[in-house]
Amino acid sequence: MKSRPRLGVAGAWLLAVALIGLLAPLLANDLPLCARVSGRWSFPAFAALVGRPAPSPDERSWKQWWASLPRGSADLALMPPWPHGPLATAIERQGEGPTFLHPFGSDAAGRDQVARLVHGARPVVLLGGGAVLLGGCFGCLLGALAGLYRGWLDWCLLRLLEIVHALPLLLLLLVGGAFLGESALVLLLVMALLFWSSFARVVRGELLALAEQDYVATARGLGVGGWRLLVAHLLPQLRGQIAITAAFCFASAVLAEAALSFLGLGPGAATGSWGAMLRQGMHALHGGPWHLWLFPAAAIVLTAMACHAVADRCRSGLRE
């Protein structure tokens, strides 16, 4: 029996990045998680999480309201673990290096780097994760169909795989983003269009061997339908291979998003993704503050390294 590969530090890092990316407004924000103003409860950080406009106590910001609260008042506010927001500028902290209060420093407008890093994980995780999920579902399905029912379907899929493989990811992202609009949806669809081919190739290759097994012939003879055969019997065996492909595709997505933002294109520039932070920091490379480019670069490189490490471990776990 194959044992589960221990994913270790790399898996923990990926899990942390995924959680941080998905829950960013709840982890680092200058809006409180929940607050009671004059007896009424409100949840501004959760509103920001789902993209609604966040309620404010009155015309002032939350910090000012908290500062002007009289002692002994029944009003309270629970701040997120990191109480600074990614957009709160502070001119007095312009370009400051790492300090105790702001461990990753502040950028040229005085915004806290930790909060910007946390929020910058969101576009990366949503884009990469969404593309891998969409491409994975389609790719596994098409590859499974081609592997089970051979013939012209298999031939068509092989030609389609060749066609998709001939297109470079970055070029297609650039051209698609320029001519079809620079929205995250377009980038997600283009990435999914190129990722499905990896999944399809892997699933088809494995199923070509698996479909020759005795139990498949037995199941077919017993009248088990193709769908049930796939979902209940064959695809669960390919968990490891699909996970490896997903890890490599996610790494490609992270690096492609960083490259796109570095060239100044793509929606990451507006939402402040890691690639956009790196682009801003690269101007500082020549004699500027080192903390502006090192932390986003480290985030990108460590995430991609973790993906490759997880894939390598899964692969050596499969081989045993």
Add this chain to the structure above:
Amino acid sequence: MRGTPSLLPWLLRRLATLACCLLGVTFAVFAIFEYAPVDRAAIAVARQQADGNFPDQQARDRALQQLRRSPGQVGSSTEPLPQRYLQWLGSALPCWPARPDPATQRAWQRLAAALPRSLLLATLALGLALAVGVLAGTRLAFASGKPGERAASGLLLWLAAMPEFLLGSLAIFWLGPARLGLLPGAGLASPGAEAWPWPLRWLDLLAHLLLPVLVLASGPLVLIVRFLRDSLPRSAAAPFARQWRALGVGEDFLRARLLRNAAAPLATLAGSLLPMLVGGSILVENLFALDGMGHLALTAVLELDRPLAMAILLVSASASLLALLLSDLMHRWLDPRVRLLS
């Protein structure tokens, strides 16, 4: 030789498949660009606004209305799709009877001027990646348990995860004129190099090409080393290898033969690396200010030059498919089993 199937039918079949795939990919790309449900006028205006062309909102609205009223300016046309597709495809062939429109002609001229530099860069990068990758891959494959192996694997992991633009920027910063001054940071020739004697000119060209080729080769290098590291130990455990060892054959001789066995799949891998080289060349050429196809791609995207973008896509797709065909040919030549069993 009697019994060996000849090359020509196989080659003709593959060429026909290649032509089908090429038509398929170009038609798909063309149709997506023509029929995507996007507001082309709004995209063009948004790009112009990002460039700062509009002093106020009214100028922007006026430009938007003007573009909406005359759809020909943003590239829409009223002819049916197959006719437009054939016209565009025909503009790529020099012997097509119909003359393409001036924008398409200009696009092909720019591309033809930029292609040789990109080819030079890509060929050098692939050659370097193969040479260094085979050496490093064989050392790493047979070094399990040795002290340097974990460090080398860690270095490989880091190189795989490092974005090319970051690697290039750091290399330019540390090795270039800003810090150590060892290598130039941009361009293909130093200023005034045309007046130098040709040995110095070649050295100058080499110095300018070293960093871009190294950065571009990092992606394929990682894939080649990984492939050898995974496949060579497996073939070293094959029955024939055990027999040779038992017969007293030297380890080096055995490893050379194992590498010869791995050459065929390596050729297939090398042929599939072309899309990675094209994508990498976009970043590398823009970073090192080389006027190649990658730089032209970014220009096409920034200027919203549709004929140029489609021409670049066509050229890179055909180059990738051609590289796959060549690598299949190499595989067939290197591995007799493919010839005899097909």
